[in-house]
Amino acid sequence: MQRESYRHKGLRKKLVDLLKTKGINNLKVLEAINSIPRHEFLDSSFLEYAYQDQAFPIGSGQTISQPYTVAFQTQLLDIKKGDKVLEVGTGSGYQATVLAEVGAKVFTIERQKKLYDKTKKLLLKLKYPRIKTFYGDGYKGLPTYGPFDKIIVTAGAPFIPEDLLKQLKIGGKLVIPVDIDSNTQEMICVTRKSEDNFEHKEFGKFRFVPLLTKKAQD
Ligand code: SAH
Numbered sequence: 001m002q003r004e005s006y007r008h009k010g011l012r013k014k015l016v017d018l019l020k021t022k023g024i025n026n027l028k029v030l031e032a033i034n035s036i037p038r039h040e041f042l043d044s045s046f047l048e049y050a051y052q053d054q055a056f057p058i059g060s061g062q063t064i065s066q067p068y069t070v071a072f073q074t075q076l077l078d079i080k081k082g083d084k085v086l087e088v089g090t091g092s093g094y095q096a097t098v099l100a101e102v103g104a105k106v107f108t109i110e111r112q113k114k115l116y117d118k119t120k121k122l123l124l125k126l127k128y129p130r131i132k133t134f135y136g137d138g139y140k141g142l143p144t145y146g147p148f149d150k151i152i153v154t155a156g157a158p159f160i161p162e163d164l165l166k167q168l169k170i171g172g173k174l175v176i177p178v179d180i181d182s183n184t185q186e187m188i189c190v191t192r193k194s195e196d197n198f199e200h201k202e203f204g205k206f207r208f209v210p211l212l213t214k215k216a217q218d
Contacts, residue, residue, distance in 0.1 A: 040122065085152065109138045155212075
């Protein structure tokens with residue numbers, strides 16, 4: 001595992017400057033990206049790409065989201081210190097650490113067992129013991145741990161899962177990329193205004209790997 005170095009810090013600072021030019025202005029989000037060693041979340045052969053604004057393969061056919069996308073979704077969630085946040089699609093764990101750094105109590109679900117095992121270990125190694133990881137199907141959320149102040153989905157969803165809406169507190173927000181076609185999603189932010197009033201807002205087009213049904217066994 002690559003150690004932290006001045007070079008990494010310099011590259012992160014450049015990444016943060018780039019994200020600012022792309023419209024990310026939430027200081028807590030920028031500070032989180034400035035402090036988290038993203039290179040630890042990539043396979044060692046991709047280290048040189050760790051601080052480019054790109055998505056990357058993380059094994060098991062999955063990707064670590066592009067830093068801009070991570071920053072954009074986190075900014076939309078408008079996290080307050082102590083918010084209970086559910087993440088669907090743990091993947092590398094990078095987004096989960098950004099949520100933790102901006103003050104959230106994080107609960108994150110992954111459907112692929114290998115990735116779940118690998119990321120659980122990595123999060124402990126990087127000293128994030130308070131991020132709670134779950135192996136399961138994110139379409140169902142985590143009913144026994146909800147309701148949540150915020151929910152973030154980090155895979156392209158064919159529709160907005162009803163179970164996730166049910167697990168949102170009143171006043172809470174769900175940020176979810178919803179399929180427009182087979183490889184493009186619209187970023188949607190749903191705010192629960194009351195028991196049965198949900199406000200939807202659209203925030204532009206993104207590309208994600210698909211949100212798949214059920215747990216995978218490997
Ligand atoms: N947040 C991640 C990005 C992961 S890519 C990061 O920061 O690296 C999306 C992830 O969602 C993949 O790991 C994929 O296996 C997972 N996924 C897809 N469908 C899922 C489902 N129904 N429940 C839980 N995880 C799912």
